[in-house]
Amino acid sequence: MKAIQGKRLFAGIHPHGRKQLSSGRALEQLPPPEEVCISLSQSLGRPALPCVEKGAKVKRGECIAKADGAISSDVFASIAGEVIDIRTMTAQGGGEETFLVIKADQSGEEFRFPALSDPTPEEIRARVKECGIVGLGGAGFPTAVKLSPPCPVDTLILNGAECEPYLTCDHRLMLEFTDEIVRGARYLKQALDCKRIIIGIEDNKPDCISAFERYPDIAVVRLRKQYPMGGEKQLVYSATGRKIRPGKLPADAGVVVQNVATAFAVCEAVEQGKPLYERAVTVSGGAVNEPKNVWTPVGTPLSALVSFAGGEKTSPSKIVQGGPMTGIALPSYDFYTHKTTSGVLLLDEKEASLSEPSPCLSCGxxxxxxxxxxxxxxxxxxxxxxxxxxxxxxxxxxxxxxxxxxxxxxxxxxxxxxxxxxxxxxxxxx
Amino acid sequence: MTKQAEQTTQVAVSVPPHIRGRRTTRGIMLDVAIALLPSAVMACVYFHLYALMLLLVCIAGAVATEFVYYFVAKGGFAKKCSRAGEVVKSWTRQFDCTSVVTGLILALILPAYTEWYEALLGSVFAIALVKMLFGGTGKNLVNPAAAGRVFLFISFSLSAGALLVDGTLTTGSTYLSGTLLSEGALSGGSSYQETIELSLLQLFLGNGVATAAIGETCKAAIFAGYLYLVVRKVIKWWQPLLCIALSGFVSVCLAATGGTFDITLFPDYCLSGGLVFGAVFMATDYVTSPKGTYGQLVYYVALALLTAILRHFTHIEIMSFTILLMNLLTPLIDTYIVRRPFGYKREKKAKEAVR
Structure with a gap:
């Protein structure tokens, strides 16, 4: 459907996007790393419980840890190999997390669930749960939980705003896998039993907007380039005019918001039975040689990603996992990607803010x-x-x-x- | 490996966001100083070297006071003397130009016959007692410049309102109210010994005849500064306008109590005295005005009412006093006017209970 203009937010900012660094780069597959460290805390809620022993041979896509509780999610091996260690390390957030270390072997075996054809809503929900899909926008809320809202919803909103500066992985995904995202959205719509699908895309991605305009059942909303347009409450307001009341879920306003990357993962899970063990990650920043968008197995060491992107151009002032506005600054490269990692940024001296705080002026x-x-x-x-x-x-x-x-x-x-x-x-x- | 270890120590870790806007405190203060420049230049045009002297004394006094305070206040004095170079360096690094702005504003709201030592004393008072003693930038309760002005008014009876023609000072017993300048505005002003008549254009441009403070005469220059501040988004456009227009209107209404209601006096009231300068440069001071939009609305409305009423009854230069008064009310406004978060709806309990 022809794109309509989204509402302006009450407030927001226009940071320098710097998306042109990587927005022209097609998604590339990272060569399989020799070793991955997969955290068992891949979503909100409690960490998953490991279901393989040390020394076990695992296939790519095999479940290695089971969800513990309602808002936890299953974790899958992202490369085929041998579990060589289960250890506790400091994770990027600063807390201690349990990691499964898998060393790659040459077998390259892969595990898939059986593909579903013409699935029922129950089958879709069950598949989303068994494939361990979580919200890939950053919060990591299990998608299966979102698919059983506490009150009836009439609208599914796909979040294609990608308002964070630098990040372009959703942009590339929308451009290269438009059809898959639409099919995933249709499955989600079926599971939610809602009336319409809206996709919100910021107007700095006109190519994506025209790509989605071709589908008659998808309402495209052209969002103004304004940070934080991709925030759940902001997106719902801009796309539908509904306001989510403080402390309430979007379902309260009759909507469910899913990231485009999540819709893509749902499509793959339903049609190919592929569990969520890899995702698109943007490697960018002024201190990296060749900014790139990379298909990355969960648990890849950041150093592997950075060296795939041509290594450091200058020594970075900040290493950020996620976007520059909400991401986590890391002290070194000794960390590993999560299901929710959308970017790895190496900010140079000019980009990173390093100034000291001074007294508040009350400028408002x-x-x-x-x-x-x-x-x-x-x-x-x-x-x-x-x-x-x-x-x-x-x-x-x-x-x-x-x-x-x-x-x-x-x-x-x-x-x-x-x-x-x-x-x-x-x-x-x- | 050692190379990598070396490298990682240089990486900064902090809470997000990892990128920041370009605005800094110093930048904002420089913007205010630039906005004050037209007024300063016009002051020099009308009052020649005398105004220049006042400007220099006030700015130098303010900056020097801040430096001395910084040098003396924290850490051992003797210890700092031994490392004077370092202290100067750290001071310049944290120097945010607020004292420059304070000095500039104070000079511009002083009457032209102010002695140099009076001006110096005023700026020292403003910085040392009003700003630094309360904790420096961002912590002062009241506007330092306004407080300095009031201090001088009380100590030396320095009232803006000396008659000045063509730059020659004729100070003396005649203190005209700086607020009541134009002929028509003198409701009940017959008790004043001398008044001068100014056309509206003269009132707007200053025109070398002034009874108010040196920076307040030329409204055109103040307006240029206002435009600059608005374009640079330092202040919100409606803030001074609301204050000036409402104050002018209330003055007209108050004047009507003694005679006929004459709306043509509106521009006279708006442009006379220190109202325009105070509303543009002093009331909008970040530190001492409310933080939320609704709080600001209350603040400017109250300021306008107070100014108009006090002007009507006291016949003295009142803007600094009303600004001080409103500064003191600011914390109260901030405490009681709380913003509602996005999507907030008032609970409908009361209505349902009635049913």
Whole structure:
């Protein structure tokens, strides 16, 4: 269907996208790494429980850990080989996680579930669950849970905004696998029993918009280039005009939001029986030689990705896993990709923000830019003084989506996100 | 391997976001200083070297006070003396130009006959007592420049309102209210010994005849500064306009209590005195004005009302006082006017309970 214009957000920013670094590069397959380290915490909820022993031979795509609880997900071997170790290491978030280490062998054996033809909604839901699909936008919420919403929904929204600067993996995916994404969306629609499919794409990707306009059953919404357009609540508002109330799920407003990469994974899971063990990852940044979009097995060491992208151009000031606005800064390359890793960025000195915080001016720029209409400076003020209750009440920290807009615009370079996270943590304890 | 280990130590780890906007505190303050330049230039045109002297004394006084405070306040004084070079370096690195702006504003709201030592004292008071003692940039409760101005007013009876014609000072017993300048605006102003008549154009351009402070005479220059601030997105366009227009309108209404309602006086009230300068450059000070949009609305409306009412009854240069008053109310406004998060709906409990 012909694209319609999406609504403008109340607030937001226009950071320099720097997407041209990698947006022209077609997706490439990473040569299988010799060793992968797969974390068992691949989604929200509890870590999965390993179901293979040390020394076991595993095929590519074989389940190596079973979900533990409702919002946990299965984990699969991303290369064929031998489980050589199960160990606990520091993960990128700073916490301890259990990792399964698999050493590749030459067998190259692959495991697939049987393909489904003409599946029922129940079959689709079951397949999504057994293939361990999680939201690939970054939060890692199991998709199967999202497919059984607590109240009836009428709209499925595909998130193709990709508003984070630098990242282009969804862009490439939408361009190269348009048909698969549409088929995946149809399966999702069937499982949800909803009326329509909307896909929201930012207007800096006109090629993707015209690609999706060819399908009669897909409503395309041309979103304004505005960060954080890809935030769930922001996207729902922009695409449908519905507002999700604070503390509620999108289902409350009758919608379910899925990332385009998730729709692609659903299509592969249903039609080929392929579990989620690899994903598209953008390797980019000013400090990398050849920015690329790469099909990457889960658990690939970052060093392998960086060397595949031509290595370092200059020594990076920051190594970021994820997007530059919400991603995690890493101290070294000794980390491994997750199901939710959408990018690996090597930011050079010019790009990375390294300036020291100075006193708050109360200029209110953070409040003016906040897409959730909060008052980050108030949270920062009270959190610094240790009064977390006032920080939550005055600043509205508990409603924060941590998009990073406030800290981006802050002229005093206050660590606002840090204050907000701390406030959330302290309030959760109470 | 050692090479890689070396390399990894240089990588910075911090909370997101990992990229930042270009705006800095220093940049914003420089923008304000640039916006003040037209006013400063016009002050020099009208009051010649005298204005230049005031500007230099105030800025130098403010910056020097900040530096001395920085040098003396934290850490041992003797220890700092031994490492003076380092201290100067760290001071320049954190110097954010706020004291330059304070000095500039203070000079521009001083009457032209101010003595140099009075100006110096005012800037030292503004920086040391009003700003630095409360914790420096971002921590002061009231606008330093306004406080410095009021301090001088109280200490030396420095009222803006000396008559000045063609740059020659005729200070003396006649203190005209800086706020009531034009002929028609003198409702009940007959008790004043001397008044000058100014056309609206003269009021707008300053025209070398002024009874107000040196920077407040030329409204055209202030307007240029306002435009610059709006274009650079330092202030929101509606803030000063709301304050000036509402204050002018309320003044007209108040004047009507003593006679006839005459809306043609509206521009006179808007353009006279320190209202325009105060509304553009002083009330909009980030630190001492409310943070949320609704709070700002309350702040500017209250400021306009206060200014108009106090002007009507006191007949003295009142803008600095009202700004100080509203500064003190700002924390209250910020505490009680809380923003509602996106998608918030008022609970319908009350209605249902009635049913």
């Amino acid at each position: 720029k953070c409040a003016d830019a906040c897409p959730m209409l909060l008052m980050p400076m108030q949270t920062d003020f009270y959190a610094e003084a240790g009064d977390y209750e006032a920080a939550a009440k005055q600043g509205g920290a508990l409603h924060c989506i941590e998009c990073g807009v406030c800290a981006y615009v802050c002229p005093a370079r206050r660590p606002l996100i840090q204050s907000i996270r701390k406030t959330k943590q302290e309030m959760r304890k109470k």
